[in-house]
Amino acid sequence: MRLYEYQAKSLFKEYGLSAPKSILVHDLEGVRGAFASLTPPVAVKSQVLAGGRGKAGGIALVDGASKAEHEAARIFALSIGGEKPASLLIEEGYPHDREMYLSVTLDRGERSFVAIAAAAGGVEVESMKGKVIRKVPVEGIDAGFAAGMASELGLPPRESSQFVKILLSLERLAREKECELAEINPLAVGKDGTLMPLDAKVIVDDNALFRHPEFAKLHPEDEFEGEASRQGFAFVRLDGDIAVVGNGAGLVLSTLDLVGDAGGDPACFLDLGGGAQQDRVEAAIRLVNRLPGASRILVNIYGGITRSTDVAAGIRAVISGGGLKPLYARVSGAEEEEARRMLEGTAVKMYKTAPEAVAAAVKRA
Amino acid sequence: MMLPRGGDPVIVQNMTGRYGRLHTKLMLDYGTNVAAGAAPGKGGQSVEGVPVYDTVAEAVAKTKATASVCFVPAEYTLAAGVEALEAGIELLVIITEHVPIRDELKLVQLAQAKGATIIGPNCPGIIVPSEKMKLGIMPAPSFSPGKVALYSRSGTLTYEIAGELTASGHGQSVAVGIGGDPINGSTPIQWMDFVQGMEETEAVVVVGEIGGDAEERLARHIEKSGYRKPIIGYIAGRHAPKEKKMGHAGAIIYGDYGTADSKIRALTAAGVRVAKTPMDVPRLVREALG
Numbered sequence: 001m002r003l004y005e006y007q008a009k010s011l012f013k014e015y016g017l018s019a020p021k022s023i024l025v026h027d028l029e030g031v032r033g034a035f036a037s038l039t040p041p042v043a044v045k046s047q048v049l050a051g052g053r054g055k056a057g058g059i060a061l062v063d064g065a066s067k068a069e070h071e072a073a074r075i076f077a078l079s080i081g082g083e084k085p086a087s088l089l090i091e092e093g094y095p096h097d098r099e100m101y102l103s104v105t106l107d108r109g110e111r112s113f114v115a116i117a118a119a120a121g122g123v124e125v126e127s128m129k130g131k132v133i134r135k136v137p138v139e140g141i142d143a144g145f146a147a148g149m150a151s152e153l154g155l156p157p158r159e160s161s162q163f164v165k166i167l168l169s170l171e172r173l174a175r176e177k178e179c180e181l182a183e184i185n186p187l188a189v190g191k192d193g194t195l196m197p198l199d200a201k202v203i204v205d206d207n208a209l210f211r212h213p214e215f216a217k218l219h220p221e222d223e224f225e226g227e228a229s230r231q232g233f234a235f236v237r238l239d240g241d242i243a244v245v246g247n248g249a250g251l252v253l254s255t256l257d258l259v260g261d262a263g264g265d266p267a268c269f270l271d272l273g274g275g276a277q278q279d280r281v282e283a284a285i286r287l288v289n290r291l292p293g294a295s296r297i298l299v300n301i302y303g304g305i306t307r308s309t310d311v312a313a314g315i316r317a318v319i320s321g322g323g324l325k326p327l328y329a330r331v332s333g334a335e336e337e338e339a340r341r342m343l344e345g346t347a348v349k350m351y352k353t354a355p356e357a358v359a360a361a362v363k364r365a
Numbered sequence: 366m367m368l369p370r371g372g373d374p375v376i377v378q379n380m381t382g383r384y385g386r387l388h389t390k391l392m393l394d395y396g397t398n399v400a401a402g403a404a405p406g407k408g409g410q411s412v413e414g415v416p417v418y419d420t421v422a423e424a425v426a427k428t429k430a431t432a433s434v435c436f437v438p439a440e441y442t443l444a445a446g447v448e449a450l451e452a453g454i455e456l457l458v459i460i461t462e463h464v465p466i467r468d469e470l471k472l473v474q475l476a477q478a479k480g481a482t483i484i485g486p487n488c489p490g491i492i493v494p495s496e497k498m499k500l501g502i503m504p505a506p507s508f509s510p511g512k513v514a515l516y517s518r519s520g521t522l523t524y525e526i527a528g529e530l531t532a533s534g535h536g537q538s539v540a541v542g543i544g545g546d547p548i549n550g551s552t553p554i555q556w557m558d559f560v561q562g563m564e565e566t567e568a569v570v571v572v573g574e575i576g577g578d579a580e581e582r583l584a585r586h587i588e589k590s591g592y593r594k595p596i597i598g599y600i601a602g603r604h605a606p607k608e609k610k611m612g613h614a615g616a617i618i619y620g621d622y623g624t625a626d627s628k629i630r631a632l633t634a635a636g637v638r639v640a641k642t643p644m645d646v647p648r649l650v651r652e653a654l655g
Contacts, residue, residue: 250572
């Protein structure tokens, strides 16, 4: 789960990491009030979870009240990676000479957390020159570890002592809050040599949330995502018109590819999970059936242990409630023929293979 | 890494839970020698006639099992995994989904220190059809004995592709689901080394998906290794959006990191024949085997 910048910065504060003075606002009136109580210039920053908000025009630096409102209105109207900003962080500018980079993140290939730092940062960490990467032990790091990184970066003594404190705090935050990523980019070096985090990016390990109830209430929930998560489905909303339902993440992912290759656009990704019993199939189809934007439903189930007849019974239960959108299904596995008979005479179209079902769903056959 | 042979004793952790019970039966039906179960506080019970003990240590002492299939819920998987590795389990198959990353890292480290192998978490397990040995939850009818080694980050795609291979006459020497999480107990590179070294294997099918750089690393490894057995690949998620977790915890693209295109390019450059769809895999296997 990714936190908004303002949430990440409030977490930073708990760990003794500073940030410029800022105020979170939800409308233009808030922008006026915030501007009045801060020292210009100020940054108007969209609060979105999508990446690349700077490039998308989601950040502006302003020095007058009317300019602040004007930019805020513009940013509120943006769609950044499909996301409309619901709030803005109005933050005092921090005059600085240089920008560094610092993060604690999971290196999947090395199967270890790593600390990554660069004395001269940039937007993309991948292309940063002179970056230093060190494996972080699961039990954490000490001042010697952090000082070693500072010296490898060639930081002067004044910066080095601050860097050590910041890295120790960031690593402790990442470890205690079980983050996949805790990142400061940029870490500004002020005119007087003070190190100041200007942006904060934190992604918490979803699977560790049961140990961190403090994060439970941080995100407003999309109605459909909330319902799907209560049912135990993996669900992602997409912008197309074909709702895609299947069992197993890889299988649904490959079904999205088949739909895309055939020229269709998926409205969602829904993975029922392992044992797809009748009631779960029914709940999933009911959910996607009322998804706005979805004009038809594609079901791709590889019944291993799942019985095809259970899937058919789940579909039938939805049909009996009325109002089912056109449904194209490929259900393989035990009792396939019996399942086909159960759905005969209904509006549901059954296919032997996934490509056939996909082609029909895309062409509205 | 050593795989148990057909008939070797195997234990099941949390055998008395819903999935533990169901899959104990299905593994026994397939021919696996499920010799004991472990479940704290459930010692003295039995499932399908198999005795259950309170601890893995007891189950191991009674049966001499060196492999365990773990159905313990995510909150307790770290403790259960530590218990199994401390009790001398050498092959630990963790089916459980939603295990926290830091718990997985601790298990990987302990397994490395003990010289043990972990498969998973968040995986369907491993099956060796010729040995009638199934440590996991895969549906038996999709698999048949043969010469194609298959391993994958996805469960149902493993079944789908195994089913396609079986239907076209290509049985499997071994099939492994290595897990859909960002951290795998054993990696695609380790599995490639292992299956290339299996005498029975004539071709390898490796199935990946978006997220991370495991396939890119595998491609670099393939380029250096000089493997002789042909490799067929498939990568799911060419049309997946960025920054969204697609079902598996590990299936997420950040920026340009973890895209299907990057993986397909890397594998192709390493000489792997990459299928566009799962249905295309058997044709490429047939061509590769000439």
